[in-house]
Amino acid sequence: MLRLRESILSHILSSPSKAAFFPLSRLLSAPVSPNPSSFAVEEYLVDTCGLARPQALKASTKLSHLKSPANPDAVLAFLAGLGLSGPDVSAAVAKDPQLLCAKVDKTLAPVVDGLTGLGLSRSDIARLVSLAHAYFRCRSIVPKLHYYLPLLGSFHNFLRLLKHSPRLLSSDLDKVVKPNVVFLKECGLGDCHIAKLCIPVPRMLATNPERVRAMVACAERLGVPRGTGMFRQALRAVAFLNEEKIAAKVNYLKSTFRWSDAEVSIAVRKYPILLEKSKESLKRRSEFLFYKVGVEPVYIAHRPEIISYSMEGRLRPRYYVIKFLKQNGLLDRDLSLYSAVKMTEKVFVEKFICPHKEAAPHLAEDYATACKGEMPSNFGIASENW
Incomplete structure (x- = not known):
C-alpha cells in the first residue's frame, strides 16, 4: 500500500496541474490500514476527498463494499492529472461516489483517450467530469459526444445543454435523439436552429419522438407554420405546456x-x-x-x-x-x-x-x-x- 501511495504522489508531482489539486497532505496523511477489512470509507471521504461529514455519511452507503483505498487513490491521482481542483473533486465524488470505484485502466483512461480524440483538451474533460456525473464513467459518453458536438456547434454549447439536463447523456441516440433531430430538420430547422432551441429546452432532444411530433402539431395550431421565423420560438413556448x-x-x-x-x-x-x-x-x-x-x-x-x-x-x-x-x-x-x-x-x-x-x-x-x-x-x- 505504501508503494501505491508513493506511486500516486509521484504521478501528482509530475502533473502540470498539480497546483490545482487538493492538498497533498490529505492523500499522504490518510491512514494506511494493515488490515484491509477495516478500511473506514467515511473517514476517507472526509480526510482525503474533502467531503463534509453529512456528504460523506450519505456517500459511504454506496461504497460499503470497498475494503481498501487502493482504487480510490488511483482515481484521485487520475483526476489530479486532468487538472481538477480540490473543490471540483469533492463535488464530483459527492454527486457520484461510485466514481471512486471506477477502474482507471479499463474505464477512465479509455474514456479520456476517446474524448481527447474528439478534440477536447484536458481542461475541457475536467469540466465534463464536474457536469456529467455518473455518465463520465460510461464509455458510451464518447460516441454520444461524437454526435452532439457537430450538432450543437461547439463544446461550450454542449456544456450549456448539459447544465440544463445532465441526464441527456442517458438518452438513447438511435431510438430517441437522432429521430427527433431528423424530424426537426424535416420541419425546416437547421443544426444552428436546433442548437438554439435545445440548449434551453433539452427535452426537445431527449423526449419521446411522439411527444416532439405533438409539440410541432401544437405550434402549428397556434398559427405558426413550419419553416417560419417564429416556429422555433413556438416550439420552445409549448414544450412544457399541454x-x-x-x-x-x-x-x-x-x-x-x-x-x-x-x-x-x-x-x-x-x-x-x-x-x-x-x-x-x-x-x-x-x-x-x-x-x-x-x-x-x-x-x-x-x-x-x-x-x-x-x-x-x-x-x-x-x-x-x-x-x-x-x-x-x-x-x-x-x-x-x-x-x-x-x-x-x-x-x-x-x-x-x-x-x-x-x-x-x-x-x-x-x-x-x-x-x-x-x-x-x-x-x-x-x-x-x-
Missing part, C-alpha cells in the same frame, strides 16, 4: 389585454413566447400600457414584443423620458413607445438623453435613477403613479 394549459393561458391573455379571438391569435403568432410569461408579469404590463400609456388593445396585439421588455429597466423609464420631452417642447416629432423601447440602450441615450444636456441637465441622472426602479425627482410623477 393543450389545457395553453388554452388557459390564451384565455388569460384575452381577458388581461382585452383581446378578441383574432387579436390574441395575431399576438401569439407574432410572439409565441407570450405563453411563457407569468400571469403577474402580464398583468403589470397590461395595467401600465392601458392606464399610464393609454394604448389600445389592438396596438399591443400587433406589437406583442412590447410585453417582453422590462418594466423597470426599459418600459417605464423610457415612457417618462418621452413624456417629459414632449411636455417641455424638446421632442420635435411624434414617437411611439414601441419605437422608443425597441432601441438599444446606446441609441436611446444618444438620441433622447445626450442632446438635451443643456435644456434638461437633470435628465440623464433621472433616467438612470428610473432604470434602477426608483422614482426620479424631476419627471413630475406622483409616487402613487410610479
